[in-house]
Amino acid sequence: MTATLEAAVTEYVEARGAKLAYRRIGHRFARKLVLLQHFTGTMDAWDPSVVNALAEVSEVFVFDNAGVGSSGGTTPDSVEGMADYAEGFIAALGLGEVDLLGFSLGGFLAQVMAARKRVAIGRMVVAGSAPAGGEEHLLEVVEKAFAQNAPDVRLPLFFTPSAKSQAAGKAFVDRTLARSHDRAPDKGVSVSDPQAKAIIEWCARTDPEHLSLKSIATATLIVHGSDDTMFPSDNAYTMFKNMQDATLILYPDSGHGALFQQPETFVTHVKTFLEL
Template sequence: MKTKALKTTAAIILAITTFESEAQTAENAKNQFVQIDDAKIAYRQIGKGTPLILANRMRGTLDTWDPLFLNKLAEKNTVIYFDYPGIGYSTGKLPTDFSIVANYVVKFADALKIKKFAMGGWSWGGYVTQTTLIDYPDRVTHGILIGTNPPGKVDLPIQQFWVERALKPINNLEDEEILFFEPASEASRKAAKESHDRIYARPGVVDKIPSEMPVFMEYLKGHEKMKEDKEGRFEKLAGTNVPLLIISGDNDTSVPFENWLPLVKKTKKAQLLVLDEAGHGPQHQYPELSATFTSEFIKYTK
């Protein structure tokens, strides 16, 4: 009887361990939810280590991060990614003020009992990350800014053909090549197909992607406020004590890396990484490289 009981216990432990191991990948991570004010925020969590909260691009959802990028990050970090209020799997309404979104982020961290965290943001999420570390510098230990602009007016504007693709109700692989990669590069187009296949291996991805103009306009209102920079965030970011890693593609027709040079020259806290033959989604073209740089940056900078 004792031997049988031990075998049963061992089987239960093995089953639990196997389940937890399987849950630690982006491909099969389960949706979880926390109530923040008037919104039920959806999130997923994988890995172990330094808490790293990821803020997504315009129209991005839990499903649209490249799983290889997330899994590589999860080797050294507890990776937590979420949907904004009113987007994807979350309820509520998307705020048009980044200060409100940043407040959601901090309350979200509080709900998960995370006092300090590194934060990464892609595109629109880069603005969320910048605002969060400016408004709550005692909470954010590191800022990773991917395919995004600094606050305020910039020297190189977004290209109209990029906007036209970004505002299509549904984007196909060709659109993704233009939006997030470098379509003139065979290597980049190949990376686009590989990343697309990894993302869409999970069923139902398209179902949660925002596809209506009223939602697009809510995103764009926040973007316009960031460009106006009435809060003086450019100077605040230049003077931050939070280490910044800026990851850009060398041919991002949405937010060219050159727009960061004035800020990088003003602060000792920023590092600019420009990846070759890449566009607006460098972490999807170079998922393992981008994740490795991010993890090492978090580990070795203060």
């Protein structure tokens, strides 16, 4: 391993007029994996146990999209606008064909990128996400989570109330805090407001025939928590039924952060999928 998520140097690249911050983890593999982050999430919100393990089979790139964390520019208020910068990031680094792992909002970006084919995508993992026109309860769930005054808002936001899920959540939070230097800052409403607008607009779209999903030919692994309150699991089934080449996995007693509740299981599933 040339670096871990906790220790990797933050680098910068110019893409579409914005200075985007990123970190590169793992060996220089032929396979490249680009991670697309959740609502308001930065590079430091990823789980090191997931990222570092995936770096055993791919060269992993985490980055802050425009206006987020350590990156410059302004956060777009549309999914397509965010996808523009993600595609620009991949092109600016000259990565060629990449695999994508999109979590939550990042899964929206992955779908757009796979549908419009501006960059070459080998395989795609979509976790805790929803299709255009899908069911979302973003503002309600976030409001309830903050009202609980938990030690970390991600505990009620990403995990179920069960003792097992909450224990896994606490372990996840501890792992995300392992990096002690050069952490990406939280930029507050300058990120949350446009991203919330983008999420709500995406899920408000009318696509009764799921034509956008049916246009996606990229082999896709869909991972979802059984008790995701932000984007209910019906969304995962809709994507599975309408994408051309999709596999669906539901994790039991898991919320929005199912991939972080069962990191070893998730990594095993993703590694197997990527290496098919």
